[in-house]
Amino acid sequence: MLARIGLEPGDVEFYAEQLSGILAHIDRLKELDTEAIPPTAQVVEVANTLRDDVPRPGLSQEEALANAPAAVDGFFRVPAIQEEA
């Protein structure tokens, strides 16, 4: 549901079986005691990366919209998300 991948009848059974097999393999992680182990937040040590806040040219409105399936008046066009009042 969260993934918004539009499951259809038959999909649930198909994926459920495969994902159960994969999750059964993944379950072996439980064998490890990781109580005192810190999670990897980043794999290479990088200090805070800052740069000067200098404006640089970005995409034009036309370029930004060029790949949109639907655009109108310089905006991305999407179905209405609210009912009319």
Place this chain on the structure above:
Amino acid sequence: MSESANLTELTIKETARLLRLRSFSAAELVTAHVEQIERVDNRVKAFLRFTPELWEKQAEEADRRISRGDLGPLVGIPMAVKDVLCVRGVETTAGSRILSGFKPPYTGTAVSRLFAAGAVMLGVTNCDEFAMGSSTENSAYHPTHNPWDLDRVPGGSSGGSAAAVAAGEAMIALGTDTGGSIRQPAALCGVVGMKPTYGRVSRYGLIAFASSLDQIGPFTRSVEDAAIVLDAMAGHDPLDATSSTRQNDVLRDFDAGVKGMRLGVPREYYDVEGIEPAVKAAIDAAIKSLRDAGAEIVDVTLPHTDYGLAAYYIIAPAECSSNLARFDGVRYGFNQDGQNITESCERTRRKGFGTEVRRRVMLGTYALSSGYYDAYYLKAQKVRTLIKRDFDAAFEKCDAIISATSPTVAFPIGAKTQDPLSMYLCDVLTLGGNLAGLPGISLPCGMTDEVLPVGLQVLAPQWREDVGLRVARAYEVASGVKAGVAPLV
């Protein structure tokens, strides 16, 4: 011309010399490759699209640079680019239907740097959808065939790039490696493939799969060529905050050999489950060759190897489910309209994503969902720390680690498509390098009796691409095994 076949079997180094001697022009070199593509690509299917407008302009410019006396090694070198690297105005789809028609408004840094160095782009190569797969069968367009045996896969996800170089269709190609997607297809196609240290090459302009693991790297037909391409791409980029400012002169001690170096053979990799006898025999011969060349071979251990795949298949899908949330049918390419925005989004993703991508998005969404986060994602990130510590400890005892790249040679098309876990196991020897951020190279170490290539993997400590390339080069010299172009008669 009669030389045409030879022009498509050269390395960068040889080509650069011949271009300066005016043995042929950059334009003729491109023509030879286009002729080779016309001869073999209907069988290999390495490419998705061709870029004649680029190759014409870039070859002309290369010839001008050569006539001005430009000695850059990449001037005029024909290159193929994996379908996940944005090139301005060139349709880039990540092997997916959801990006069909997408023309990036900018060119990514790695490709820009190679263009600036004079490389000539021939086209866009096939890959598993969003780089998820180990056989290139997950492409939404068509499978790619291994040039050494057309009934077999080229590996993946960068299978089109590996096959293009192995078939003489391109001299160099770019790929990306998240769990082995450069090294494994390089091994299966008998070419050199390199994944740099995480942060060595800017990811700006790379369509993201798993951002903490992805790296861009080259496919070539010699170790030296890999070093040359890496050298041209590497370095800090203000547009990718994870790209590093660290320097590494990969060409300086390149030919210094392995005498006195300690090379670690991890027993968990050496005896990995499912390793084919022919692969093991080739690795044994490679170990002997390196020992004869003066290296000290030491036994090392990576005790958490058995947990690597499990950790990887939490972390990579978690990152992918988050990265792929942007494909909602509003901003790019493909769209299927629905009654409302939720329905449009679901329909677009239903028709736009293939089976493997949907599987990983589900897995990742599950692993990140509240109530499961600690048990899966956090746990996997802790195990990642253990895996990285394994490598840290191993590198106390050795300068580099050697193993097979893939437990198997190229397998028949269709052999693993019904069983995702068996496909995932293709990367069991490579994904540790991604989890630990290490540079890794795969280079050819011989052929089986069935004339299928075997790859030797060299892993080096973070930021020590120079060490990995030096070991790989020493093996190449000592063994005399070279990446060749498949005959494709």
